[in-house]
Amino acid sequence: MNVRKMLLLPFMVIFLLGSLGLQAKAVQAADSLEYREYDNLINILEDGDGQNRVFQFTTKNKLTAVNTTLSLYINNIKADPKDYTVDYDSYTITLNKAPYSGSELHIQYGIIPGFEWGEGISGTPNVGIALPKGDGSTRTFSVPLYYTLSSTKNVSLYINGTKVTSSNFTFNAKTNTITLSEKQQVPYSGSTIYFYIPAASITGPLSPTGAEAENPPVTSPVPTATPKSSPSASPVPSATPKSSPTASPKPSVTPKSSPSASPSPGAATPAATPSPSTGKETSGKPKEPLAHVPTGESYPGSITAMSGNIFTVTLPAAAGGSGFTSYLMVKNASGQVVRQIKLEPGSTSIYSLANLGLPTGGYYSYLKTVNQSGGLSASIPQFMTVNHEPNNIQVYIGGEKQSYEQPPVNSNGNVLVPLRAIFESLGATVEWDSSTQTVTATKEGRTVVLTIGSKTAYINGVPVTLSAEPQLVNGYTMVPVRFVSEAFGGEVEWNGEASSVVVFQNKPSVPTSAESEQPAAAPPEPTESGPSSSSPILSNISKGISAPSDIVFVIDVTGSMGEVIDYIKESVKSFVDSVPAGSNFAVMAYRDFNYYDDYYNDVESFDFTQDKDKLKGYLDTLVAYGGGDDDESGLEAIHMGAYILEELGSSNAKRIIFVTDAAVHDTYLLSQFTVQETVDMLKADKITFDAIAPTSGHAYNQIIQLVNSNPGGMLYDIEDASVLSLHE
Known part of the structure; x- marks a missing residue:
């Protein structure tokens, strides 16, 4: 029995004994966690244990099959509605098949027009009401209000996540209507419009005729989730590794169940101008703001169009700092990233639209600076056009x-x-x-x-x-x-x-958040003459795979991977088409386990599949963001990958493809494992280990040992991974 099995055995015994007799019981988190994420509410369920199929969720919002749209996610992958049923009366979800042990489950339900929910604004309980979406012309909106109000003071209105100045709208409590003044731009078609009423202003329900009812006042909804003050508030086991060298990696397979605290309405929708006080558009709680890098119109860098289809990018030293990385981002008209180019602070660069290889079309370009902890600053996106046939207008x-x-x-x-x-x-x-x-x-x-x-x-x-x-x-x-x-x-x-x-006609609204930066171009489809990979790196790896194999992609998704994550995702998609049929694929995406993050899971595990389209869907969900110090928790993720390889029980050859731009924690103070222990594990389990990683420095000295643990492993330079190479 190898060392890793010995470490895991006590945990597995306790787990199996503890799960006996629980099959018929609904699973309910001890302290339900529900929070806003853009135009949805997320409710974290208890993790799967391999046996339970019935999961109960707790919410203070009234949910029905009519007033919202509810979906179940397992390990961040949307489940097929045919695989589960929802009982809105008992607030339970019953799955046809029990999720495997350690599966992370959550539900997502939409804030659609007419939906009402509780949310805290600046620490004050409010009732949010979703109004009809904008149509580009309407200035007066009806509020489906079912309460009498003692006061209309401190009501607030948000359009597309941006608070409307109180002087720019009026609320008529008699007619329950909101009217925008001429100073306020008309909400464009599809705009989300949320109206908030302080809970303390609600005194009772309205009667069917609109008069005040004689019934006693009802208690209004209260905020569904308040930001946790510490990791201990998490309702399910944290993925934070134990400091003991004998700790088992199995408990860490479970992603943290607290990907976000409840954001404020102003941050609910990605915006092109994140608040300087937060440093990150998608969360109301400050992460680690880029204090000296203003955002929006005050961002220190600039993009200037010149004659000859040339534009210059100026990035002063003020946009840099320890642990900061800056990029030129280019999106197409659909908001998908087509170019991402790393920039050096304190320099001016010249780019040709023709040399960027962009096809004829319209594009948005902006500059952004990120740090490892998720802080983000960005310039206002600018629109530019490319026309390779200038004779055609x-x-x-x-x-x-x-x-x-x-x-x-x-x-x-x-x-x-x-x-x-x-x-x-x-x-x-x-x-x-x-x-x-x-x-x-x-x-x-x-x-x-x-x-x-x-x-x-x-x-x-x-x-x-x-x-x-x-x-x-x-x-x-x-x-x-x-x-x-x-x-x-x-x-x-x-x-x-x-x-x-x-x-x-309206000012363009182009989000600059990491979540909005999905790649546009997919690699070439396999031809009749045989599949191929657009990635020279993964093409070289696939040449050595002549028989069906079980492959785990262990991918670093911290913020510093922003420049290469799209290359990796698109290359992996092509790679899976180039290996023999019968191969199984899984993904283990990781961040920094010893750094507690309210915003992003420190590990996202996607189970084995032979369905290549399903795997590609997994990859599309990955976002490079967050992280703590320079070194990351790569060893924990590698052990998790080895664990699920063993659990699969297949007779195929086993392989891990490791992708990172950083060194790994390898001391017991910050890691469960050392490099040498990981080398021993790879040898014992006969796992071929390939890496796309730094080829110099401390990271190289660590990772080359893992690559050499078994014959056949190769190390490729992470610097050769670039979105631009996908289009060459």
Whole structure:
């Protein structure tokens, strides 16, 4: 029996004895944890123990099958609704199959219009009410209020996670309506709108007729979760490793059940301008703010467009610091990351849009600085266009490239576009009078009238002289894009070098959080001549795998991995298509176990599967964020990977592919294991160990020992892993 089995045996015996006789009982956390995450509420359940199928959840919010949408997640993977049933009366979830021991379970339910919940704002209990979503024109919203109020003081309104100044809206308690002033921008279509009432202002329910009921006052909802003050508040066992050298790695397989404290409404939705006081958009509790790196408009770096499709990036030394990393981020119009380039503080860099290899389209670029503990500062995203066919004029509305049956034309310096297409793109309704050759467009009380061949147009009856008259081109009625867009409140810019017209009716809202930075481009699909990997590193590894194998990807997902995590995820997706059929794959993503983090699990384990699409879905959930000191808990994660390899019980060859940019903790003060113990374990269990890691320094001296533990292992330089190489 090897050393690791001996360490695990006492824990497994206790676990098995403790689980006897519990099959028919509902599992309920001793102290239910529920918190806000963007436009959802998350409720942590008890971990799986391999036998129980019935899990009970506690909430002070009223849930029904109608007023919300509820989903179950097992190890952060959304479960198939066919695999479980929800009893809203008893607040229990029954699974068809018991989750394996150590599985992390939580439910997520949506804050949809009409839903009501309890939430703390600045330490004060409030009742939140989700109002109808914005439609781009409405300024008055009905509040589905079922209470009488003793006061309307201190009510608050949030649109897309940003608090509306009290002077910019009014609440009418008699009609239960909220009206935005003209100073407040109209919420664009799909905007989330939340109204909050202090719980202390609620005195009782309304009767069906709207009059105050005679029933005694009801107790209003209270905040569903308050931020924990210490790790001991966690309702399920923490993954924090024990300091004893004989501790078993098994208990640490369970991710911490406290990925986040309850965020404030202002931080509930990712925003392009995170609060400097938090340093991180997605959480209301300060992590470790980048105090000397302002965020938003005050961010010290800048991106400046130059002639020749060139832009410069200036990053002063003020954006740097010990443990800080800065990047140039480029997203496509869908908000997916297409380029991420590491920057050196105190320098100015020049980039060519053509050399970045971006296809024709619109892109958002911004600068960001992160630290290991999750602090983040970012500049305001800027929109830019790439056009590899400058003779063809491109039109972008709200960042989206428009496609017209009749391409835009240049008429004496004026860009003309098909009238119906442009009007409808701007949200206007169009009427065409063939007898008078007149088009009439209306939107939000504004009427625009144009006539073919006439330079005189009318806006609400007021004549306006056009720089170019509407005209017929190949049977299409073409109108000047600048006049039409500005007539309906749009801002228009012309990029002559890229032959692009850019129109924005509303200020673009582009999130800069780590969660929002999903990669855009997938690697090439396998061809008929055989599968291949876009990653030279993983291609070399796959060449040595000639028979079905059981492979665990042990991946460092701390903040410093931000530059390479997308490369790793996309490369792994391609890699699994290049190994023999019958192989099993699992993922063990880890952070810093000895550093308690309210925001991110220190380990996320995704069980073995032969379903490659399922594995790729696992990978898409990974976010590089958080962490503590420079060294990470790689040895614990490797032992966890070895454990699940053993549990699988397969006769396939066993392999661990380890990915990190840092050294590992290898002293009993900060780790359960040493490097030598891990080498001995890999030898005993005959696990081939490959690594994508530093090839110099302390990390190299540690990891090369693991690679050499068995024949066949290889070490590849983490510096060769880059998002850019995916597009070469």
